[in-house]
Amino acid sequence: MNTAVEQPRRGPSLTLLHSIPIFAGVPDAQLEQIAKVAFHRRVPRQTTIVRAGDSTDSLYVLISGGAKVLNSDEEGREVILTLLGPGEFFGEMGLIDGSPRSADVMATETCELLVITKNDFKRCLAENFDLCLNIMKSLVQRLREADRNIESLALLDVYGRVAKLLIDFSEEERGQRVIRRRLTKQDIAKMIGASREMVSRVMKDLENRGYFRVEEGRTVILEKRLSSPASPASQP
Numbered sequence: 503m504n505t506a507v508e509q510p511r512r513g514p515s516l517t518l519l520h521s522i523p524i525f526a527g528v529p530d531a532q533l534e535q536i537a538k539v540a541f542h543r544r545v546p547r548q549t550t551i552v553r554a555g556d557s558t559d560s561l562y563v564l565i566s567g568g569a570k571v572l573n574s575d576e577e578g579r580e581v582i583l584t585l586l587g588p589g590e591f592f593g594e595m596g597l598i599d600g601s602p603r604s605a606d607v608m609a610t611e612t613c614e615l616l617v618i619t620k621n622d623f624k625r626c627l628a629e630n631f632d633l634c635l636n637i638m639k640s641l642v643q644r645l646r647e648a649d650r651n652i653e654s655l656a657l658l659d660v661y662g663r664v665a666k667l668l669i670d671f672s673e674e675e676r677g678q679r680v681i682r683r684r685l686t687k688q689d690i691a692k693m694i695g696a697s698r699e700m701v702s703r704v705m706k707d708l709e710n711r712g713y714f715r716v717e718e719g720r721t722v723i724l725e726k727r728l729s730s731p732a733s734p735a736s737q738p
């Protein structure tokens with residue numbers, strides 16, 4: 503596992519801060535304060551940035567790259583709680599309630615991060631209602647996502663779970679829904695609680711039946727059909 507990290511660099515620009523959703527609506531005077539206390543850090547792929555159970559010292563904002571939030575048991579079995587992309591933040595839970603880190607966060611690509619230490623983050627929160635509100639909105643969105651995941655685990659078969667995940671990760675692009683981020687079958691398996699072999703089988707079947715196609719390394723979804731795939735067992 504990679505633990506090497508580059509030396510931190512100080513000082514994000516105001517333009518950069520303006521482009522990050524949790525800083526939306528925060529006045530420039532406050533952003534200047536944040537710019538003074540935040541610093542850049544670059545971490546290579548496979549670096550564990552935050553480790554479950556550790557004490558909490560900082561909030562992280564992902565400027566570029568990608569990361570996964572995961573939990574594992576003593577036997578090394580993993581569940582991926584979510585994937586994070588540019589503009590998203592992590593490490594807020596421990597800062598808010600003082601508990602140890604709730605999960606590992608690992609870089610899936612080289613990441614450019616903005617780091618704000620615990621005391622600086624708390625000072626920024628105390629002085630800025632918009633920042634508090636933006637953090638609350640993100641927490642509500644994460645709760646909604648977690649609720650949807652519980653529902654899908656309880657009510658859908660593996661076909662339905664794979665289909666739902668592909669739709670959730672797809673983005674609108676010129677009238678089509680396309681998955682741009684790198685999503686391995688192993689990652690999908692760890693997100694939906696199925697084996698990698700099962701996910702491979704289901705995806706091959708869905709592709710053969712025309713629910714999606716892979717074009718130049720991207721997955722293009724034939725949306726209307728994918729939203730309700732029938733598993734072979736339930737087909738007439």
Ligand SMILES: Nc1ncnc2c1ncn2[C@@H]1O[C@@H]2COP(=O)(O)O[C@H]2[C@H]1O
Pocket residue numbers: 552558571583584591592593594595596597602603604605606607644648
């Ligand atoms: N279900 C989830 N969705 C998105 N992010 C999460 C989820 N669970 C944990 N995290 C993030 O992972 C971080 C691990 O460290 P913290 O508990 O400090 O803060 C946590 C959150 O930022």
